[in-house]
Amino acid sequence: MNIRQLKISVVVIIAAAFVASSCAPKLTISEFRQGAIDSKTASHQLPQYVIDKKKAKLAVLPPGDSTQFRTACGLGQSAHENFTQTLAKIGTVEVVERSQLDAFMQEMKFQAGVTSEVDANKFMQIAKGVDFVFVGAVSSAGVNASYTEGGQRKNVFTGQMYYANPTCTESGKVLVNYRLITFPSGSVQQVFQLDGQKTNLPRNVSSSYDCRVQNACGLLQEAVYRAVDDVKESLAEAFPVYGYISKTMTHNSNKKSRIAFLSIGKADGVEAGSTVDIIEFVPEKDPVKGTTSLVPRVIAECAVTETELFPDRSICVIPEESADFVFVKHAVRTKSKTGVFRGMQKIYRKVM
Numbered sequence: 001m002n003i004r005q006l007k008i009s010v011v012v013i014i015a016a017a018f019v020a021s022s023c024a025p026k027l028t029i030s031e032f033r034q035g036a037i038d039s040k041t042a043s044h045q046l047p048q049y050v051i052d053k054k055k056a057k058l059a060v061l062p063p064g065d066s067t068q069f070r071t072a073c074g075l076g077q078s079a080h081e082n083f084t085q086t087l088a089k090i091g092t093v094e095v096v097e098r099s100q101l102d103a104f105m106q107e108m109k110f111q112a113g114v115t116s117e118v119d120a121n122k123f124m125q126i127a128k129g130v131d132f133v134f135v136g137a138v139s140s141a142g143v144n145a146s147y148t149e150g151g152q153r154k155n156v157f158t159g160q161m162y163y164a165n166p167t168c169t170e171s172g173k174v175l176v177n178y179r180l181i182t183f184p185s186g187s188v189q190q191v192f193q194l195d196g197q198k199t200n201l202p203r204n205v206s207s208s209y210d211c212r213v214q215n216a217c218g219l220l221q222e223a224v225y226r227a228v229d230d231v232k233e234s235l236a237e238a239f240p241v242y243g244y245i246s247k248t249m250t251h252n253s254n255k256k257s258r259i260a261f262l263s264i265g266k267a268d269g270v271e272a273g274s275t276v277d278i279i280e281f282v283p284e285k286d287p288v289k290g291t292t293s294l295v296p297r298v299i300a301e302c303a304v305t306e307t308e309l310f311p312d313r314s315i316c317v318i319p320e321e322s323a324d325f326v327f328v329k330h331a332v333r334t335k336s337k338t339g340v341f342r343g344m345q346k347i348y349r350k351v352m
Helices: 003-022 048-052 075-089 098-107 120-126 216-230 232-238 340-351
Strands: 056-060 093-095 132-148 151-154 161-164 167-182 188-199 242-251 258-262 275-285 292-306 314-318 331-334
Touching: 048 242, 056 075, 056 098, 075 093, 075 132, 075 167, 075 216, 075 232, 132 188, 132 216, 167 216, 188 216, 188 232, 216 232, 258 292, 292 331
Parallel strands: 056 093, 056 132
Antiparallel strands: 132 167, 151 161, 167 188, 242 258, 242 331, 258 314, 275 292, 275 331, 292 314
């Protein structure tokens, strides 16, 4: 067994662990009924945005690109398209449509692919109803070809010697920085650093002279895709969807076994196996301003087991240790989820 085969075996073993840990709990609704505790409601007042399940509306502006590959590879355009599509797929935000964004860009006389970033302040004067805007730039991009001389090698498992041909390994690396700006204040809420790398499998060559990067743009385009894909969980965490518990039920034979019916579902990015936060809003007073606001506090987590009721409904299992203090009208909040294949993909990228 060579090193590459060993790495693949490691991927398979860890993937099996992901499968075992990622299965949603099974549920039989007929085994539950509404008991005395299920008539209780949370004592807090739900904010209106929780009741309305308001999704943030955001725009992704084309990133600037000052790298040497700007004209040949179009990395800024690639980053923009991949980043926008990823945001749209997480299901927790409303992304400004391309046609509307193009109209904004024309009004600003902006040309895609220029080296500088879009002026967010100018954009805010034009765009209406937008809550957030992403402004960014392709900060760096580079490719490399690494030559490995041929010669005798020792198999680490058998101890036998063998001859290895000279090889060439090509790689590309891209760094894209995005700032999340809040409307209408213009303040930076969060910074996302997208660091992606693509390394091809070694190919046989006759000499170091033949070790050259054959497709720089292809390597860099794939690096951009990976950079955006790796930040997917962080984006989901930055834009959670709030809902609430509309009903609870208790198991017929176990009072600690309870389930909650949620006002969020597949349409909000929730799927069987997802974990959601159960939230209680507590008043918090600002000692300087003298104002009081409702602050979300996580009191428990629950695992979603059923999402087939309606697009905006789901059922989750309340942990037994939290069964005595989770009630109707408690808020819930989505969390990012690394699924089985997602976990396998990340492991594969690290070991291959």
